[in-house]
Amino acid sequence: MTASSYSSGRRVPKLSLAKHLDRFLPLVGVFVLLLLWWLIAISGWVNPVLLPTPWTTIATLFQAMVTGTMAIDFGTTVLRTFGAFVTAALIGVPVGVALGSSEKLYRSVEFLIDFFRSTPASALIPMFILFFGVSDLSKVVIAGFSAFLLIVFNSAYGVIHAKQSRILAAKVMGANRWRVFKDVLLMESLPQTFIGLRSGISIALVIVIVAEMFIGTEQGLGKRIIDAQQVLNVRDMYASILVTGLLGYGLNVLFLMLEKRVIHWSGK
Template identity: 30%
Template sequence: MQKRSAGSARRSMFSDFGWALLPFVFLVSFWVLLRESGLINPTLLPSPLAVSKVFWANLTEGELLANIRMSVQRVVLGLLLGMLVAVPVGFLVGWYKPVRRFVDPLINFFRALPPIALIPLVIVYLGIGEVAKIAILFYASFFAAVIVMYEGMTQISPVYIRVARTLGATDFEIFTKVMLPMTVPHMLTALRVALGVAWATLVASELVAAQQGLGAMIQNASAFFDLGTIYLGIICIGALALGMDLLLRRISKRLVAWQDKVEG
């Protein structure tokens, strides 16, 4: 029985991997067909093979790994700082209606501002060092996460709170034993949303005089019309964001498995 279950698990894993790989096969095929169709000048659209050669050259002789490490470091730090502030603010706004009425317009106002528009002010107040880059990623992560957090809290059924009060629970017990566990899925969703926004903001953050990073690599390549390196940078950002998101999905499934059992 154990051998059968292990075999079926292995087949399921390969099947999932195949389905995940299939869209990218179609994407690369479309890329090749578009280049060979003559609709676009071939000099303006490097082939997948040419990009793979650029990848290998940057990996073995260039600074690709250093750029990846620097970008991941910035994204993770900005994301963690943003979540560190967004979670308590989301709880506060979601728990107290007067606070929500006061803060909601401000949050939506700043959330609508693109981080790239704030770069001149960030440079004026924070300079051009790492702090400025992290601040832009923090800004993007915080406002993306806090919206998901407090919107999720407001959607929790008040029945749970009323039942807890009927059983004599205090506000602290309701918060720690009812609200906190039920907001774990929303925290994880907020983390995933903030992660995507942070990666989308990376290039903007690295406009601030960055010497290393995937965004800096793309900008330097654009100055020399090096399309292969530009495509490589874009693919690396997408691949890293996808990999981190898949990791968060797996963690989320384990952490909220209890919720599926309760609903079932």
């Protein structure tokens, strides 16, 4: 064995080890956060009643999920979030694609889309309560409206900014307007549309949680958080906040995986 082949053979395990270690990089921030949380909790800087240790919070989370009612609250919030998101996506994607395919039509409603998209959804809650009351429908409608605006904007943006070179190439090859729309414009808009869908489900979850906090309801993570805060049940409050964050992160990861699978050709 030559010196070069020997040295290259020695480098392979190191490179392989480095690649395996890179997979754990996202966990570094998690461990740092938990360590800081634990150090602050035991330092005495904060009243222990107001800030339990992370291990106590995690134990409370598992106990509430297994033997308590957190699983019911979790399921209720998930159902409301997906109800709002699916409704917004089924309406928002076709509307966004239709608006994006006609620049004049999009410009005619651009102000309305940007105006409502820039208005905090929480500020519209009283208006939706007037129209839909304090039922579950109002929570789904509020969240769906917020998600709808994001999905429409991103879908339209994706169609408007489709690569002109591919559109021209399709026309040169004899494709009619429908084929150009279906095979070029629609496919080109998918990456931006998925950004809108991912943002839409995130904002739907946020608005559902806020609505559960301030609109009368019997179940839901938002209701659980505000109830725990009012009776100073801080362990349950932190556990509920933690599971809400995990839910949001999980939904984001799910859509990233779906995006990579559906539009694997993006950027090529």
